[in-house]
Amino acid sequence: xxxxxxxxxxxxTQPAREKFVLEFRGTDSYGWTAASMEKRPKILLLDDDxxxxxxxxxxxxxxxxxxxxxxxxSGARALALLEAEPFRVFICDLRMPKMDGLQVLSIVRCKHPxxxxxxxxxxxxxxxxxxxxxxxxxxxxQKPSTDDEIxxxxxxxxxxxxxxxxxxxxxxxxxxxxxxxxxECLSRSFTVLRITNGPLTGRIWINGGDLVDAETNxxxxxxxxxxxxxxxxxxxxxxxxxxxxxxxxxxPANALLLEIAQALDESIGGKAVPTNQAPPAxxxxxxxxxxxxxxxxxxxxxxxxxxxxxxxxxYGLEDPGPKAAWARQTLEAFRALGDQLTAGPLTQMTxxxxxRHLALIPFGSDQLVVGWDSKLSPDEVDENMKKVxxxxxx
Amino acid sequence: MDLLRLFRKPILSLQQLxxxxxxxxxxxxxxxxxxxxxxxxxLLQDIAQAVLAAFRQAADxxxxxxxxxxxxxxxxxxxxxLRGGAIVFLAPHSTLMVSPLV
Numbered sequence: 001x002x003x004x005x006x007x008x009x010x011x012x013t014q015p016a017r018e019k020f021v022l023e024f025r026g027t028d029s030y031g032w033t034a035a036s037m038e039k040r041p042k043i044l045l046l047d048d049d050x051x052x053x054x055x056x057x058x059x060x061x062x063x064x065x066x067x068x069x070x071x072x073x074s075g076a077r078a079l080a081l082l083e084a085e086p087f088r089v090f091i092c093d094l095r096m097p098k099m100d101g102l103q104v105l106s107i108v109r110c111k112h113p114x115x116x117x118x119x120x121x122x123x124x125x126x127x128x129x130x131x132x133x134x135x136x137x138x139x140x141x142q143k144p145s146t147d148d149e150i151x152x153x154x155x156x157x158x159x160x161x162x163x164x165x166x167x168x169x170x171x172x173x174x175x176x177x178x179x180x181x182x183x184e185c186l187s188r189s190f191t192v193l194r195i196t197n198g199p200l201t202g203r204i205w206i207n208g209g210d211l212v213d214a215e216t217n218x219x220x221x222x223x224x225x226x227x228x229x230x231x232x233x234x235x236x237x238x239x240x241x242x243x244x245x246x247x248x249x250x251x252p253a254n255a256l257l258l259e260i261a262q263a264l265d266e267s268i269g270g271k272a273v274p275t276n277q278a279p280p281a282x283x284x285x286x287x288x289x290x291x292x293x294x295x296x297x298x299x300x301x302x303x304x305x306x307x308x309x310x311x312x313x314x315y316g317l318e319d320p321g322p323k324a325a326w327a328r329q330t331l332e333a334f335r336a337l338g339d340q341l342t343a344g345p346l347t348q349m350t351x352x353x354x355x356r357h358l359a360l361i362p363f364g365s366d367q368l369v370v371g372w373d374s375k376l377s378p379d380e381v382d383e384n385m386k387k388v389x390x391x392x393x394x
Numbered sequence: 395m396d397l398l399r400l401f402r403k404p405i406l407s408l409q410q411l412x413x414x415x416x417x418x419x420x421x422x423x424x425x426x427x428x429x430x431x432x433x434x435x436x437l438l439q440d441i442a443q444a445v446l447a448a449f450r451q452a453a454d455x456x457x458x459x460x461x462x463x464x465x466x467x468x469x470x471x472x473x474x475x476l477r478g479g480a481i482v483f484l485a486p487h488s489t490l491m492v493s494p495l496v
Binding site for chain 1: 407408409410411437440441444447448451452454455456457458459460461462463464465466467468469471486487
């Protein structure tokens, strides 16, 4: 674990604090109106150091949105406050006695999934940054040590306070993926967008504002672009540009976006249209276990719902009960272990055996269990599970 | 007063994710470990129990397994079955790493 060479805590001197507050007051680029001011957002600040709490309470109170800042000096106190009243943003230190910040984040993410969380710490270890994001933190900030760093932190925080509670892509949560692509095209960017949705990953290449290529799992070009745009939420990151990328998409981005938007609307509308058919007596996911078996080398598939009492859906198994029970017990045991380790959510479990391989993916409230031919290598199982996940989300 | 403040806050450390390997016997006892001594024995015991139970219950369910890979967002457990016991590899990993795939 490494520490920043500067002071661990930011204890601004009074003149410095006043200088910062005056400068930040002048910033009014967030569109806060008198109406929105009436409903002041609430921030909960957790740190075991009372000096840090005092300092940041004073600074945060001067944000343009005029948030109401509450403080807690222990994880237990913070959790009690979160239970008692609604907050927009929760700011948390990592290194604390008894219950550390990762443990608090883990509980907060389970109990208050809509709450925006920010880690503000002196810890500079990459592992803890990664774990904090894995536990659902929206922002990870090392405690700022200069005026500029504090100002940047405050701008980020103000932006976070202004966001609505809507699903979207982390990083620009008020924008859809279509918005992001349009922005990149309009600004004639050279960039590569890497988008992840659970186990699925896709890339979109934009060169000089032109959409040139897209790729996800086994799809390429327009089909891949269409598949990526069908994802409802996820994470994206901007990778270095690849100007030499061969072009596979020749339609203008706007025309393609329009076509895809229409296709998606029609598919959503199609599902919403009432039919005269009676609802299926079995689980609505029944046909999907069979569909998953379309992927080559699948020997069986099992779809388990979150409710242990619910009937499961299976394909290719004479007696699926014991395997379903094993999958539920094992997933539950390793999920509990993940919580204990504060290592983030369980993303996939793979079992290799002499007769067949197994792979399990928690997917929303469902759990997919797929049996594979034992001749496949672990990497091939992983690749095929991505195809299964793609089929499931489509 | 400032001097006293230096001693007021105890040095706190965050629990690092364990990194290394250990072997566990069929009775669940940890036999050999390359993990740091700071890793809690109780945590190793919990991992060992979960791994052994997964292997045994899989065999009971008709899908005997020789290897189990459990991936979390920031951590990976790889366990290989060893005559009723297991060798377990623990490896933290970063979600910020760029995957060479895709």
